Amino acid sequence: MAQILKTLGNPFVKNVLSAQETLAFAGVVISKVFSRRSYNSATKMVLVNQIYFTAVEILPLFITVSIIFGSLLIGIVFAVIKDLGLAEYLGSILMGFVVTELAPFITVLLIALRSSSAIDAEIAVMKVNQELNTLSLFNIDVLDYLFVPRIVNGMVSVVLLSCLFSILVLGSGMLFSFFIFGMGLDTYGNTLLNSTKFSDIVIMLLKCMTFGFFITLIPIRFGLRASHELTSIPVAVLNGMVKVFIAIVIIEVLSLILRFI
Template sequence: MNSLWKLVDGIGEKVVGTIRYTVSIWTMVYLSLRTVFTNRKNQSFRELVKVISSQIYFTGFQALPLIGMLALIAGTLVIIQASSQLSKVGGGEMLGNLLVVLIIRELGPLITALVVVARSGTAVASELGNMKVNSEIEALESMGIDPLSYIVFPRLLGGIISVVCLALYFCVVALFGGFLVAQFLQPIAFSYYMESLAFAISLEDVMLFLVKNVFSGIVIFVICCYQGFQVKQSFTEVPQVTTKAVVNSIMYTVSFNSFVTLLVYVKHLKRLGII
């Protein structure tokens, strides 16, 4: 009985901890937006744009080769597998639907988010951790520069823009680059392929794509900023907060993506009258 209570206690503690953490990170998002929009006149727009553009450069532009390579591999594999398997069961006309579901709805947002966490999330968490130890955050505050508007907001906005653009780039490369590579192994007529895709893409796919990627952008960067700010005094804390930032970002992103996918399929099942 005692061990059962301990288990319940442990689970309760984890749940409360997760709720607290979630509230904290969304409070940080709210405060950074509030600071920027309520205090517009008192801060340099030019300085903010500088930080946002450098964030987009590091997170978005510099990740293009890696995302491109992953997209090409993923696209090729999915196209080859889907076309060969579907043709076996006579479902060749479903190729576009399958590609849209797999690449635009699922793989694009997920792989992009994982790459951004690995490349930029770690960089942001460790950069902020080091800034904290070096008194850089205190220095900004002492000059009347709010770290929420100067550090968090540009990373959030730059992060969202980068994640959405990278995911779009991923989908384009996966669908068209993958098609070109697949021609060497399993030729498909371009007009047939394009027609199949054009019929398959709907407004719902676009909305899902945007919701997943905007959420990933917000969550990855706010968690990494939040963890970076948790460093107190020592450089030895920096790797610890970076690890925590990566783990939490992946957990939140994957959970949200899965949750949204689940909701969509529940909706589909309801529409079909299965549930």
């Protein structure tokens, strides 16, 4: 029994400590994000580059995925709504499901796959190459120069791309509403506007920012765990990405609980 408890307990304690460290690190990073001293010509340049790599370079793939996946899904949703005779709830279903749930989730998955892994590998390579040592020798705070721009970029990019996803899917919803319900543009627009709740938008924005914060913070933390051996890079990326997906699930569950309280 003691052995079983020990076997179960060790990983549990390890994970709790790791989560505690991540949250403590998050506290330090948040204080830096809101400090004016963190922003200078160099960090602003990194921020602009990061936003370009994360939110602009991904656009062709993102728009294609949004249109294909979003249209298919919205087609299915509309067909189900028609079959069940729930046309009067169309607006609520679209705003509640597409805008607050689907858009942030699809966006964060795509950004995590592309940018979180890149950030994890980049920080791990910098650690292995002793480039982080170079920065500290020149009195450059790695939190200001490397971490804050990446984390702010994560938050900005997830919010912007989620909004884009919502616009594209609601746009394709306009076509489906015309073909399935014979609904005009005015009626469709009014239905959506009447179903829009301020609290839904706030929850969506907060959720996107939380997603963006953690899918960049966690890879940074795991990238920093790389040793000075090249073989530690894939290990750092692997562990970081697993934790990123766990974080996505936890945030999603917490946001659902918050919404329905």
